Amino acid sequence: MSTTESIPEQKPASAAQSGGGENLLEVNGLQMHFPIRQGILFQRQIGAVRAVDGIDFAVKPGESLGLVGESGCGKSTTGRLVTRLLEPTAGSIRFDGEDITHKPVTKMRTARQQLQMIFQDPYSSLNPRHTVGTIIETPMRLNGINPEQGHKKRAQELLEIVGLNPEHYNRYPNEFSGGQRQRIGIARALALKPKLIVADEPVSALDVSIQAQVVNLLQSLQEEMGIAFLFIAHDLAVVRHFSQRVAVMYLGKIVEVGNREDIYARPRHPYTHALLSAVPEADPDGGDRERIRLAGDVPSPINPPSGCRFRTRCWKAQEKCATEEPPLVQISGNSAGHLTACHFPEEPSITSRDEDVVLDPALAALEESAGSGAAAESSTGEADKAATPEKSEKATDKD
Amino acid sequence: MAIELSPQTADGTVPSTFLDVRDLRVHFPTEDGLVKSVDGVSFALEKGKTLGIVGESGSGKSVTSLALLGLHKGTRAQVSGEVWLDGNELVGLSEAEMRALRGEKVSMIFQDPLSALHPFYTVGNQIAEAYMVHHKVSKKEAKERAVEMLKRVGIPQPDRRVSDYPHQFSGGMRQRAMIAMSLVCNPELLIADEPTTALDVTVQAQILDLIADLQEEYGSAVIIITHDLGVVSQVADDILVMYGGRRIEYGSAREVLKHPEHPYTWGLLQSMPSLTGDVHAKLNPIKGTPPSLINLPSGCAFNPRCAFKDRVPDGRCTTERPELRPMAGNEKHIAACHLADEEKAEIRGTRDKTDRLAK
Ligand SMILES: Nc1ncnc2c1ncn2[C@@H]1O[C@H](COP(=O)(O)OP(=O)(O)OP(=O)(O)O)[C@@H](O)[C@H]1O
Ligand SMILES: Nc1ncnc2c1ncn2[C@@H]1O[C@H](COP(=O)(O)OP(=O)(O)O)[C@@H](O)[C@H]1O
Ligand code: SF4
Ligand code: SF4
Ligand SMILES: [Mg+2]
Ligand SMILES: [Mg+2]
Numbered sequence: 001m002s003t004t005e006s007i008p009e010q011k012p013a014s015a016a017q018s019g020g021g022e023n024l025l026e027v028n029g030l031q032m033h034f035p036i037r038q039g040i041l042f043q044r045q046i047g048a049v050r051a052v053d054g055i056d057f058a059v060k061p062g063e064s065l066g067l068v069g070e071s072g073c074g075k076s077t078t079g080r081l082v083t084r085l086l087e088p089t090a091g092s093i094r095f096d097g098e099d100i101t102h103k104p105v106t107k108m109r110t111a112r113q114q115l116q117m118i119f120q121d122p123y124s125s126l127n128p129r130h131t132v133g134t135i136i137e138t139p140m141r142l143n144g145i146n147p148e149q150g151h152k153k154r155a156q157e158l159l160e161i162v163g164l165n166p167e168h169y170n171r172y173p174n175e176f177s178g179g180q181r182q183r184i185g186i187a188r189a190l191a192l193k194p195k196l197i198v199a200d201e202p203v204s205a206l207d208v209s210i211q212a213q214v215v216n217l218l219q220s221l222q223e224e225m226g227i228a229f230l231f232i233a234h235d236l237a238v239v240r241h242f243s244q245r246v247a248v249m250y251l252g253k254i255v256e257v258g259n260r261e262d263i264y265a266r267p268r269h270p271y272t273h274a275l276l277s278a279v280p281e282a283d284p285d286g287g288d289r290e291r292i293r294l295a296g297d298v299p300s301p302i303n304p305p306s307g308c309r310f311r312t313r314c315w316k317a318q319e320k321c322a323t324e325e326p327p328l329v330q331i332s333g334n335s336a337g338h339l340t341a342c343h344f345p346e347e348p349s350i351t352s353r354d355e356d357v358v359l360d361p362a363l364a365a366l367e368e369s370a371g372s373g374a375a376a377e378s379s380t381g382e383a384d385k386a387a388t389p390e391k392s393e394k395a396t397d398k399d
Numbered sequence: 400m401a402i403e404l405s406p407q408t409a410d411g412t413v414p415s416t417f418l419d420v421r422d423l424r425v426h427f428p429t430e431d432g433l434v435k436s437v438d439g440v441s442f443a444l445e446k447g448k449t450l451g452i453v454g455e456s457g458s459g460k461s462v463t464s465l466a467l468l469g470l471h472k473g474t475r476a477q478v479s480g481e482v483w484l485d486g487n488e489l490v491g492l493s494e495a496e497m498r499a500l501r502g503e504k505v506s507m508i509f510q511d512p513l514s515a516l517h518p519f520y521t522v523g524n525q526i527a528e529a530y531m532v533h534h535k536v537s538k539k540e541a542k543e544r545a546v547e548m549l550k551r552v553g554i555p556q557p558d559r560r561v562s563d564y565p566h567q568f569s570g571g572m573r574q575r576a577m578i579a580m581s582l583v584c585n586p587e588l589l590i591a592d593e594p595t596t597a598l599d600v601t602v603q604a605q606i607l608d609l610i611a612d613l614q615e616e617y618g619s620a621v622i623i624i625t626h627d628l629g630v631v632s633q634v635a636d637d638i639l640v641m642y643g644g645r646r647i648e649y650g651s652a653r654e655v656l657k658h659p660e661h662p663y664t665w666g667l668l669q670s671m672p673s674l675t676g677d678v679h680a681k682l683n684p685i686k687g688t689p690p691s692l693i694n695l696p697s698g699c700a701f702n703p704r705c706a707f708k709d710r711v712p713d714g715r716c717t718t719e720r721p722e723l724r725p726m727a728g729n730e731k732h733i734a735a736c737h738l739a740d741e742e743k744a745e746i747r748g749t750r751d752k753t754d755r756l757a758k
Contacts, residue, residue, distance in 0.1 A: 212684030362553025
């Protein structure tokens, strides 16, 4: 099998992958396998949901790392592991120089203060029976923080910082709109002066016009207060706007990570290409972008494919992809810190190719019968094909 | 394309356009007052074309689509106006008459296929059932038709999956099954209400392309309802922008996206980050929140959130409701805003300049 397009030069991924400088957060080999149990009296484990399956990444102070990927790929689980809401089944988490992997929450007072989370759902993450003031002050009181100006004054300051009226102090969450509730959640996270905020889909539930208000707010917090973010979202345009570096997840693994420009303009992993190509852009002259249409949905994380997990949906898959898991490394042609886990990476460009990649059998059939110029490339619909033609031939030629 | 300039009332003539909606109103009496969810909406659509209806949540999109299907019949909703579909007026029809049209003439894809599919019947049974409502065929033939439809929409192993229950399908497969069910009788009008909002972007791209390819094959008219301007840009020929239950801008997709005329449409476009725009430029959000439909602001419903109302003399934005009027040089592009063309040109000029400066 040819490896012409494969990886001549490899640099191993390490936690210090973001280049020089001290990391605020360092995650190594992080794993979360949720057990699946069966049985009535004696529950025995019959398998596991491999939600997060050995990932490495790092976040530097003041930086925003975006985490993108399809539903169920493990983004939220990663966020919950990092904020210690879940106990990892393997791997390590270092925050601000301290190993917090298995620290009981009660013993990690400083880390907890400095590491806060904002949730997707502004409705359910606020206690409806508490006033806004109580909601914002509670974390300060629990953590023994006594601001000079007093709790109330500080809470009102925070309300002002997030663009709410300090007079809202005595109101209840149900008196606010979705965007305003998300601001309350942000004020609560800010109360402890965190160094890192894990934001799990903080704007997904909001209308576009409101979304932009909240994104701008988070951006000014990052710039003015130097807060670092682990920014989880499925919206690739929002992530691009907010994050200096981006990690792409697929079925519990990071398949590509790099600077914003590397991921959005020079992606190498076929999955990153497929994701970007699927984003609908509001510009009718959206430019000359490639068209990739995958078949089907993401496979189950209970029994992920062997080797490369993307191979069941990949148009470049070859036998090697089924037998060898591709390491997340700086493949040749990538700039420093741009790591890709693929045996047969794509060209670093997102402009359209000679032929669209249409793997969806229904689309392929319809477009073939319509005789449209862009003929379907592959119309095989079987879920578990080990290899499809296309570039495998090209690779053989070069041998 | 026939764009309705102003809402017309019955003039006795039957419109020649395939779908012609005139001055549609859907009001709900509630304890808090009358909710005017749809308040004088008109649009038209030819076969083979796609209309995108966009707006924020609560702007009346879903209520509009339910009205086209006659699904407010028998509820407390007060529906008025006219919906002409291929020469038949639907608002005045009885539920029984409407039922005869549903599925065959007009059908619908819902945002949440799980709530639209029945959990206790197999996917195949439900598609076959929908077919038998309008066709006198045996169960076996209907079942074969269901398998064929599942194949059409790209369900792998359709002859086996036809006996599955909805919960055995993934989200993307359920939406495909929903599409199969709504297309089983070759409807001439297909309404898709947020058909991809619950789906991943890769699956969304498959489904949108599938709807477009099937439309080409069957020549049906399609209405896609969404809050995502990216989605409409990809599939729509025309775009209708709704705000507070009313139309505020309407025109060809190209015109509305490339030369938007209403400050709300400007705001929507500028608050959306893109895959290619300048990453250092701040997003430009619309301030405030969408209005309550019980008590719309007087004058222009958008005025509390509009950054340009001071450019309109005499405070007209707060006192006088702007009519939809055609844009200079384009009869078919209409918007409801008091701003004079010169003012808009000036606003656009400074905006282009800041855009360039930011780059
Ligand atoms: N407590 C749990 N027990 C079992 N499985 C779980 C649990 N929590 C999550 N999972 C599974 O782990 C996988 C990853 O879930 P996660 O919530 O991290 O996905 P995500 O990437 O955040 O998706 P989304 O975009 O839908 O929010 C999914 O298959 C999910 O069903
Ligand atoms: N049965 C009903 N009774 C009262 N109000 C309703 C009813 N159905 C919808 N509405 C209101 O009508 C408005 C428009 O709703 P809808 O069309 O669902 O919005 P969207 O544009 O998000 O689809 C909303 O304010 C909604 O609360
Ligand atoms: S299947 Fe092979 S070619 Fe495709 S992404 Fe995986 S390693 Fe790369
Ligand atoms: S009519 Fe006035 S308030 Fe309404 S959009 Fe135009 S300028 Fe703004
Ligand atoms: Mg999640
Ligand atoms: Mg709706």
